[in-house]
Amino acid sequence: MITSCATEVVTIQRQTGFVLNGSVVQPTRNPSGQPPRASVVEVEIFHVDGLDPATGVVTIVGSLSGSSVSESLTMDIDSFAQSVQRFDQIDRFEFSAAFLAVSPRPHARARVIGSGGAPQPIWSEVVSGWPAIIEDAAQRWSGAVEGMDARSDHVALIDFAETWTPKIGDVLVSEAGVEYLVRGVRLARSPARPIHWTLNLSERGDSV
Numbered sequence: 001m002i003t004s005c006a007t008e009v010v011t012i013q014r015q016t017g018f019v020l021n022g023s024v025v026q027p028t029r030n031p032s033g034q035p036p037r038a039s040v041v042e043v044e045i046f047h048v049d050g051l052d053p054a055t056g057v058v059t060i061v062g063s064l065s066g067s068s069v070s071e072s073l074t075m076d077i078d079s080f081a082q083s084v085q086r087f088d089q090i091d092r093f094e095f096s097a098a099f100l101a102v103s104p105r106p107h108a109r110a111r112v113i114g115s116g117g118a119p120q121p122i123w124s125e126v127v128s129g130w131p132a133i134i135e136d137a138a139q140r141w142s143g144a145v146e147g148m149d150a151r152s153d154h155v156a157l158i159d160f161a162e163t164w165t166p167k168i169g170d171v172l173v174s175e176a177g178v179e180y181l182v183r184g185v186r187l188a189r190s191p192a193r194p195i196h197w198t199l200n201l202s203e204r205g206d207s208v
Contacts, residue, residue: 002159002196006131010156011173012166014126017119019090022046022109025099029108031090032124038064038086039112039120043093045077049104053077056098058108062090077106082113123171126164133157134174137200154180154201160187160194172201179204 019041021032035041043058059072064086073081077099099106112120137155156172170182184200 002133002157003131005133007133008131008175009129010132010134010158010175011128012126012130012164013123013171013173014167015121015169016124017111017113017121018109018124019112019122020093020108020110022107024105025095025108027095027100029093029095031093031110033122034090035088035112036120036122038088039114040086041071041083041090041110042080042113043073043075043082043108043110044080045075045099045106045108047077048107050102050106052102054098054102054106057096058099059094059096060085060087060090060110061092061094062087064088077102087112126166126170130158132172134172134180134201154203156180156199156201158197158199160196166197166199171204172199 016033019031019033019035020029041060043060045058053076055074055076057072057074058081059070060083061070063069065088069085069087071083071085073083075081093108093110095108114120134154134156137153158166166182166185168182168185172180172182174180180201180203182199183202186198188195188198
């Protein structure tokens with residue numbers, strides 16, 4: 001077990017455009033992230049189980065440049081709608097009774113997009129306080145001999161979990177604040193079950 005001999009705890013971050021992760025609608029849901037800049041909000045209501053139709057209202061409540069902003073979108077299940085208003089802060093999403101009355105309830109997610117329709121990437125936290133071992137995997141040199149432009153590659157060892165999976169492109173942040181880009185993910189297995197992940201890392205410049 002990696003956890004039993006871990007040398008530190010780390011945070012894993014991932015780039016996404018979503019400010020509301022897809023899950024079952026509730027009367028009110030808090031955002032899972034914030035716009036990186038003033039952006040339009042695109043909301044999707046969709047079925048995972050069930051087919052019952054419904055038309056309801058999703059209200060986005062937030063602010064722009066410190067002034068309160070809200071907008072209500074009338075939507076059908078299995079459809080998209082975009083706000084006219086822009087938001088740089090989202091406080092909550094509110095869902096009308098029509099969506100809550102459907103059984104099983106639909107799911108909702110939302111992303112932020114620019115005026116031209118391009119997704120606005122944000123960094124979201126996948127996990128934090130996760131036990132890990134970080135160590136040098138190899139040292140390489142760009143020149144013909146050792147000692148010229150030395151570069152150390154690192155690996156992180158993390159116990160397998162069923163609740164999340166590391167991905168190439170994630171950023172691992174150590175306790176000391178050093179940021180590493182995940183360049184490779186390999187799952188070590190016993191004959192019967194997964195054991196741990198080995199993450200191949202490269203340190204991001206000027207991260208400390």
